Amino acid sequence: MLIKIFKYDFLESGRKLLPGILAMLLLSLAQGIVLAYNLVKKNAVNGSLQIIFGILIVVVTAFIIGIIIAAMIIQITQYNSTIYGARGHLTNVLPVNTSSMLGGKLLSASLWVLISIMVSGIAIAIIFGCLFLNLGAHDQEGARQIFSQLLKQAREYGFFQLFAQAVLGTVIGIVELVITLYLCVSLGQLVSKMKVLVGIIAFFVISFIESKIDSLLQVQNSFDKYHGLVEKHQDVSVVINNGWSGIIVSLAFAVIFFFITRWLLSRTLNLE
Amino acid sequence: MNRLSCTNLTKRYGRLTALNGITLELQPGKIIGLLGPNGSGKTTFIKLFNGLLQPTAGELLIDGMPIGPDTKAEVAYLPDNDFLPEYMTIKGFLDYYEDFFKDFDRKRAEKLLEPLGLPLSQKIKTCSKGTKEKIRLIVTLSRRAKVYFLDEPIAGVDPAAREYILKTLVENYAEDAVVILSTHLISDVEPILDDVLFIKNGNIVLHEETDSIRERTGKSVDELFREEFRC
Numbered sequence: 001m002l003i004k005i006f007k008y009d010f011l012e013s014g015r016k017l018l019p020g021i022l023a024m025l026l027l028s029l030a031q032g033i034v035l036a037y038n039l040v041k042k043n044a045v046n047g048s049l050q051i052i053f054g055i056l057i058v059v060v061t062a063f064i065i066g067i068i069i070a071a072m073i074i075q076i077t078q079y080n081s082t083i084y085g086a087r088g089h090l091t092n093v094l095p096v097n098t099s100s101m102l103g104g105k106l107l108s109a110s111l112w113v114l115i116s117i118m119v120s121g122i123a124i125a126i127i128f129g130c131l132f133l134n135l136g137a138h139d140q141e142g143a144r145q146i147f148s149q150l151l152k153q154a155r156e157y158g159f160f161q162l163f164a165q166a167v168l169g170t171v172i173g174i175v176e177l178v179i180t181l182y183l184c185v186s187l188g189q190l191v192s193k194m195k196v197l198v199g200i201i202a203f204f205v206i207s208f209i210e211s212k213i214d215s216l217l218q219v220q221n222s223f224d225k226y227h228g229l230v231e232k233h234q235d236v237s238v239v240i241n242n243g244w245s246g247i248i249v250s251l252a253f254a255v256i257f258f259f260i261t262r263w264l265l266s267r268t269l270n271l272e
Numbered sequence: 273m274n275r276l277s278c279t280n281l282t283k284r285y286g287r288l289t290a291l292n293g294i295t296l297e298l299q300p301g302k303i304i305g306l307l308g309p310n311g312s313g314k315t316t317f318i319k320l321f322n323g324l325l326q327p328t329a330g331e332l333l334i335d336g337m338p339i340g341p342d343t344k345a346e347v348a349y350l351p352d353n354d355f356l357p358e359y360m361t362i363k364g365f366l367d368y369y370e371d372f373f374k375d376f377d378r379k380r381a382e383k384l385l386e387p388l389g390l391p392l393s394q395k396i397k398t399c400s401k402g403t404k405e406k407i408r409l410i411v412t413l414s415r416r417a418k419v420y421f422l423d424e425p426i427a428g429v430d431p432a433a434r435e436y437i438l439k440t441l442v443e444n445y446a447e448d449a450v451v452i453l454s455t456h457l458i459s460d461v462e463p464i465l466d467d468v469l470f471i472k473n474g475n476i477v478l479h480e481e482t483d484s485i486r487e488r489t490g491k492s493v494d495e496l497f498r499e500e501f502r503c
Contacts, residue, residue: 087355092323094373095325272325
């Protein structure tokens with residue numbers, strides 16, 4: 001049943017998100033073409049084209065940032081409407097246990113947020129790739145050398161292990177964020193009025209408690225802090241071990257929030 | 273064995289008591305009218321058996337099981353609001369029901385949809401209000417369920433649609449099932465009811481067979497209802 005819940009939720013989100021994702025990729029490609037063929041300079045005398053190129057940059061940037069935010073908002077509204085809205089009269093009478101219901105929705109939402117982040121990354125890569133093509137042969141060689149130097153240093157400092165850790169941390173972080181948002185929506189439903197406000201307050205309170213627990217456990221989960229640790233210990237393994245601690249704590253929060261949300265759904269659901 | 277029972281069932285919304293310690297047992301093979309004026313507790317009663325509300329006190333059982341995924345597999349519920357996923361096509365919605373409900377009879381659903389002349393590829397959001405109501409009724413009655421809860425299925429529809437809905441109900445519900453039909457439009461449903469439950473201020477004030485009511489009082493259920501709930 002979890003897979004079926006996942007399937008329908010994933011398809012429903014896809015209908016809303018896919019057009020935006022495709023538009024972003026096409027626009028970033030258009031932006032890339034403008035950069036690759038140096039169209040801005042070539043059409044310097046044409047004022048209206050310059051304006052279009054300017055607007056394109058703004059739109060592409062807005063899409064890259066906006067698509068991730070849109071993915072989050074779509075997931076929250078979809079959870080709210082299918083569980084607590086009129087659609088809840090269909091979703092909540094399905095012969096599905098609460099864990100499968102919540103798990104299916106969580107899996108779908110997390111995957112869409114991850115996809116939107118990845119596609120944003122691809123859009124940025126397209127733009128930078130095209131920008132690279134625009135460079136002269138000499139500059140391209142220079143860029144290649146800088147890149148290979150960076151790779152060499154990254155290997156020496158165990159960057160790839162950190163990168164793998166960052167990927168895993170991002171995935172778990174997304175799951176944790178989505179389940180936190182689900183929990184906040186469910187907490188908002190406990191009151192009869194100002195549900196959204198209560199949900200928002202709950203989010204800030206939970207985030208505050210989380211950050212306090214993080215600092216109590218001395219979990220360093222930002223690049224600044226990683227850098228600080230490397231400086232302090234002169235040993236990358238310390239940073240890597242600390243990274244794992246952060247991931248474990250994040251996973252623990254996700255599991256705890258999952259069970260609280262499940263409890264709220266099974267014990268306090270009231271579609272009045 | 274009782275198909276459906278509740279003991280001391282109570283539901284409060286803050287200070288308001290919607291259901292006040294109801295104890296009830298319902299047997300299969302009957303169409304039961306849950307009759308009462310607006311705000312008497314009909315929808316609350318139905319939602320509690322569907323797990324959409326949590327009781328303040330008391331116990332609810334369907335086929336001896338507490339409300340959960342197992343009972344939901346046996347209950348077909350038609351709510352009084354529009355729960356249809358607007359983005360789906362009619363075919364997609366039939367797929368959805370087929371995916372989740374093992375007792376869903378797709379052929380029956382398609383057969384019932386035929387007279388409406390709707391292409392299965394049509395989006396639900398493009399259907400009229402009346403058509404959406406019929407789609408909701410058809411998918412609900414196309415399940416071989418053990419319990420059917422129909423909450424105000426004929427409220428707000430024209431007389432022709434009412435006739436269609438009641439005809440579809442009588443011709444399609446599983447014979448060994450119990451059908452609980454809530455309404456305040458008694459005269460329309462009276463001919464198809466086996467039993468009636470009068471609900472008033474969260475209490476069941478009458479639970480009797482319709483024939484017995486007519487014999488005992490010499491009145492129709494509609495007349496008795498008007499007398500009981502006179503303002």
